[in-house]
Amino acid sequence: MDTVRAKKNLGQHFLVDEKIAERIAHSLTGRTKALLEIGPGMGVLTKYLISNGEYDFRAIEIDRESVEYLHNHYPTLNVIEGDFLRLDLNTVFDGKFAVIGNFPYNISSQILFRVFEQRNLIPEVVGMFQKEVAERIAAGPGSKTYGILSVLLSAFYTIEYLFTVPENVFNPPPKVKSAVIRLTRNDVERLGCDEGLFVRVVKTGFNQRRKTLRNALKPLNRSLDTIPDELLSKRAEQLSVTDFVNMTNWIAESPLNQTNT
Numbered sequence: 304m305d306t307v308r309a310k311k312n313l314g315q316h317f318l319v320d321e322k323i324a325e326r327i328a329h330s331l332t333g334r335t336k337a338l339l340e341i342g343p344g345m346g347v348l349t350k351y352l353i354s355n356g357e358y359d360f361r362a363i364e365i366d367r368e369s370v371e372y373l374h375n376h377y378p379t380l381n382v383i384e385g386d387f388l389r390l391d392l393n394t395v396f397d398g399k400f401a402v403i404g405n406f407p408y409n410i411s412s413q414i415l416f417r418v419f420e421q422r423n424l425i426p427e428v429v430g431m432f433q434k435e436v437a438e439r440i441a442a443g444p445g446s447k448t449y450g451i452l453s454v455l456l457s458a459f460y461t462i463e464y465l466f467t468v469p470e471n472v473f474n475p476p477p478k479v480k481s482a483v484i485r486l487t488r489n490d491v492e493r494l495g496c497d498e499g500l501f502v503r504v505v506k507t508g509f510n511q512r513r514k515t516l517r518n519a520l521k522p523l524n525r526s527l528d529t530i531p532d533e534l535l536s537k538r539a540e541q542l543s544v545t546d547f548v549n550m551t552n553w554i555a556e557s558p559l560n561q562t563n564t
């Protein structure tokens with residue numbers, strides 16, 4: 304009973320359509336030769352990834368039963384049993400690597416935050432997400448679904464929405480549609496602002512996304528007096544990456560408010 308309940312939290316929806324598995328595998332550009340698969344499960348994607356030996360391949364899978372299954376069916380496969388969110392990404396390969404997976408949907412945002420943090424190690428990601436999440440990540444400014452991850456990731460990656468996947472190709476079928484997206488690292492090395500502050504500005508701005516930035520950015524506790532009204536009167540969802548970089552530079556120069564506490 305316990306294992307059944309525990310596994311419910313692993314986001315296990317196994318893909319049963321071989322054509323789609325193949326299509327996902329072929330969505331990699333092939334430019335990065337080291338490849339990490341997150342959550343291979345029973346290996347439906349894996350077999351297309353290892354079939355021609357193109358990649359230096361590793362996988363990380365948290366579910367012991369799946370790991371055993373993979374060991375039995377693919378004895379030479381390099382599977383790490385563990386949690387991707389706890390994996391030290393610097394030790395998986397010698398250098399850079401691509402990431403692929405039909406991701407456990409309950410941790411997909413956390414996976415993407417890790418990608419953002421390790422952007423100089425991960426030149427490419429091909430992933431299946433809940434459709435809504437995929438749309439959110441691929442959205443541009445002005446769209447209602449544009450959010451924190453869209454800004455952070457599009458600062459460093461080109462994001463492509465590749466295709467939609469219906470519920471009925473999974474076992475068990477999820478409640479929502481899925482979609483495959485590809486992130487390819489762009490050539491931006493530095494954003495031209497304090498990047499830690501940039502992340503705070505983006506997160507704070509979207510935290511109250513209906514408010515103008517003049518109000519939404521109050522928690523940063525800075526005097527916003529010198530910042531052009533043109534920026535402050537907008538909402539976070541209207542700002543491009545460049546706008547956020549400019550905003551971050553304005554804020555970096557703004558004095559902290561005096562507090563009376």
Ligand code: SAH
Pocket residue numbers: 312313314315316317318319341342343344345346347348363364365366369385386387388404405406407410
């Ligand atoms: N790729 C397979 C399975 C997808 S389901 C397929 O397409 O059929 C998601 C998989 O991720 C499951 O096998 C689940 O056990 C695994 N998983 C869930 N959380 C994980 C984590 N934190 N780290 C690594 N794998 C995880």
